[in-house]
Amino acid sequence: MPADQQETLFQQKVDAEQKIEPRDWMPEGYRKNLVRQISQHAHSEIVGMLPEGNWITRAPSLRRKTILLAKVQDEAGHGLYLYSAAETLGTGRDEMVDQLLRGTAKYSSIFNYPTLTWADIGAVGWLVDGAAIMNQVMLCRTSYGPYARAMVRICKEESFHQRQGYDILVTLSKGTPEQKAMAQDALDRWWWPSLMMFGPSDKDSPHSAQSLKWKIKRQSNDELRQIFIDRTVSQAEYLGLQIPDPKLKWNEATQHYDWGEIDWTEFNEVIRGNGPCNAERLAARQKAHADGAWVREAALAYAAKKGERNAA
Amino acid sequence: MTVQEALFRYALRLGDNSLVLGHRNSEWCGHGPVLEEDIAQANIALDLIGQARNYLTYAGEVEDKGRSEDALAYLRGEREYLNVHLVELPKGDYARTIVRSFLFDAFHLPLQQALATGKDERLKGIAEKAVKEVTYHLRHSSEWLVRFGDGTDESHRRAQEALDDLWRYTGELFTPDEAEEVLAQAGIAPKLDTIRMEWSATVDRVLKEATLTRPADGWMASGGKKGVHTEHLGPMLAEMQTLQRSYPGVEW
Numbered sequence: 001m002p003a004d005q006q007e008t009l010f011q012q013k014v015d016a017e018q019k020i021e022p023r024d025w026m027p028e029g030y031r032k033n034l035v036r037q038i039s040q041h042a043h044s045e046i047v048g049m050l051p052e053g054n055w056i057t058r059a060p061s062l063r064r065k066t067i068l069l070a071k072v073q074d075e076a077g078h079g080l081y082l083y084s085a086a087e088t089l090g091t092g093r094d095e096m097v098d099q100l101l102r103g104t105a106k107y108s109s110i111f112n113y114p115t116l117t118w119a120d121i122g123a124v125g126w127l128v129d130g131a132a133i134m135n136q137v138m139l140c141r142t143s144y145g146p147y148a149r150a151m152v153r154i155c156k157e158e159s160f161h162q163r164q165g166y167d168i169l170v171t172l173s174k175g176t177p178e179q180k181a182m183a184q185d186a187l188d189r190w191w192w193p194s195l196m197m198f199g200p201s202d203k204d205s206p207h208s209a210q211s212l213k214w215k216i217k218r219q220s221n222d223e224l225r226q227i228f229i230d231r232t233v234s235q236a237e238y239l240g241l242q243i244p245d246p247k248l249k250w251n252e253a254t255q256h257y258d259w260g261e262i263d264w265t266e267f268n269e270v271i272r273g274n275g276p277c278n279a280e281r282l283a284a285r286q287k288a289h290a291d292g293a294w295v296r297e298a299a300l301a302y303a304a305k306k307g308e309r310n311a312a
Numbered sequence: 313m314t315v316q317e318a319l320f321r322y323a324l325r326l327g328d329n330s331l332v333l334g335h336r337n338s339e340w341c342g343h344g345p346v347l348e349e350d351i352a353q354a355n356i357a358l359d360l361i362g363q364a365r366n367y368l369t370y371a372g373e374v375e376d377k378g379r380s381e382d383a384l385a386y387l388r389g390e391r392e393y394l395n396v397h398l399v400e401l402p403k404g405d406y407a408r409t410i411v412r413s414f415l416f417d418a419f420h421l422p423l424q425q426a427l428a429t430g431k432d433e434r435l436k437g438i439a440e441k442a443v444k445e446v447t448y449h450l451r452h453s454s455e456w457l458v459r460f461g462d463g464t465d466e467s468h469r470r471a472q473e474a475l476d477d478l479w480r481y482t483g484e485l486f487t488p489d490e491a492e493e494v495l496a497q498a499g500i501a502p503k504l505d506t507i508r509m510e511w512s513a514t515v516d517r518v519l520k521e522a523t524l525t526r527p528a529d530g531w532m533a534s535g536g537k538k539g540v541h542t543e544h545l546g547p548m549l550a551e552m553q554t555l556q557r558s559y560p561g562v563e564w
Contacts, residue, residue, distance in 0.1 A: 046347070049341065049342035049350070050342050053341050053342035053343075056338050056339075056341055057335065057338065057339060057548075057551050057552060058551055058552065058554050058555065060386075060555035060556055060564035061382045061386070061556075061564050062331075062361060062364065062365050062368075062381055062382055062385055063365075063382075064564060065338075065361060066358060066361055066362065066365075069338055069341065069354055069357060069358055069361070070354075070358060072341050072342065072354065073341065073350075073351055073354035073355065073358070076341075076342075076347055076350045076351045076354070077351060079347060080347055080348070080351070083347075118555055118564070168564075171563060171564060172564075175562060175563060176559070176562055178559065179559070179562065284342070284343065287343070288342070288343045288344065288345070291343075291345065291405070291406075292344065292345025292346055292349075292406065293345075294464065294466050294467055294470070295345035295346065295349075295406050295460075295467070296345060296346055297463070297464050297466075297467070298459050298460050298463030298464050298466070298467030299346075299459050299463065301463045301464045301467075302458070302459040302462055302463040305462065
């Protein structure tokens with residue numbers, strides 16, 4: 001079948017909300033776009049373990065320690081499902097990991113911000129996981145079957161993550177003045193970076209239009225960002241915390257919140273590698289990988305020996 | 313020492329061993345040699361911290377002075393921690409982590425199995441659940457030890473070095489203190505020489521498969537059971553307890 005005819009059939013299938021599966025014909029651009037997006041998503045889960053892992057050894061109660069450890073463990077699991085989903089498109093996990101370690105693959109810039117206090121663990125759960133969920137709920141309906149199915153599993157766990165983060169902040173906001181100040185400080189530092197998680201504004205988003213047409217994405221960056229803001233304001237009010245945006249105001253006419261302007265210079269700098277923790281995050285992943293090389297070699301060597309023995 | 317006093321110290325020790333080892337294993341989360349091992353180590357740490365919560369809660373009840381699991385975990389200093397030295401040593405490289413876990417797991421499994429048939433109903437209940445978890449821990453550490461021993465020259469060398477180095481911390485596992493003697497007498501805790509026989513058999517079996525050499529018994533470190541630790545426990549507790557110590561009496 002000629003390529004243009006195949007492409008028409010492909011688009012018809014997408015338009016009819018049928019899932020594309022690994023063996024189906026797909027345009028090269030669709031495959032490339034998905035590998036890029038899914039591997040970035042997987043890398044984000046893995047790098048995202050670092051800022052939260054920073055507090056596992058300092059969590060203030062055994063219950064909080066247990067919950068945080070379980071959460072970071074979930075992120076590792078999400079990384080695994082996502083690498084597997086990307087592998088169905090013909091790119092191996094080793095190659096994707098290699099791209100991350102060489103610094104050529106991206107991951108969510110939010111993880112280049114530091115977790116400085118215990119309240120940051122609350123803010124990361126509430127805002128960062130909250131923003132991630134907006135994207136992930138949308139991706140449960142993405143056109144590529146393995147990605148959509150991985151997302152269904154991930155979403156169930158992520159909503160628990162968001163609740164645990166919010167629960168930390170509820171406790172802090174009902175606590176001492178010092179605890180409340182800690183919570184406000186965390187919101188002040190995480191609010192704008194969380195809004196940046198939705199990506200560039202639609203007018204500046206290079207991949208968005210095609211991704212929407214292929215139904216890889218189902219809603220635009222700006223739409224999702226607005227829904228997130230609309231939902232989050234009342235949650236901040238319940239906590240008695242102030243969102244650090246003087247322009248934030250309910251708009252009766254649009255039935256949405258009006259809000260200020262993202263600092264796109266900061267956004268672009270962090271993407272370019274100039275965030276507070278970019279170098280540390282990459283170095284931590286490189287070190288784990290380098291230190292673990294002999295472990296992986298030993299496992300392979302042993303498996304090979306065992307295979308030979310079984311064959312003999 | 314009364315049975316009640318012995319039981320308090322013993323429940324604390326069981327809790328401290330699990331908590332400190334769980335804490336050490338959790339340090340791998342995000343930094344493991346392969347993603348699957350980040351997950352496995354987090355799982356094991358979760359089991360151990362779960363056991364610690366049960367044991368410390370019980371210790372608080374036995375003591376009957378209103379101390380919760382968190383009061384016992386976060387507000388005792390290193391001289392009051394009663395774990396063995398083996399579990400508090402730094403995690404080291406992955407060979408050291410695996411060898412330490414293996415040496416402990418091979419002790420922990422028969423211990424929990426014995427407690428699950430003991431005369432104290434609460435310890436019995438906690439141990440019944442722990443047996444399932446520790447069975448998996450021992451399988452995990454044994455499998456990796458065999459991979460290292462029978463893997464590459466480098467992994468063999470690292471595993472043997474860790475084994476030689478950690479061996480001197482194994483004696484303390486089997487040297488009973490007064491609390492353990494009182495409870496063994498009362499049929500609540502097992503005699504440690506019977507646990508040692510099972511431990512020794514497991515060690516021999518796995519080391520043989522791993523083509524590693526069992527070190528000779530020499531000088532053995534001790535002191536953890538009476539709260540005299542290595543220099544490594546203090547910094548670990550300082551990190552773990554930082555928020556509880558900096559903001560006393562606050563809910564988190």
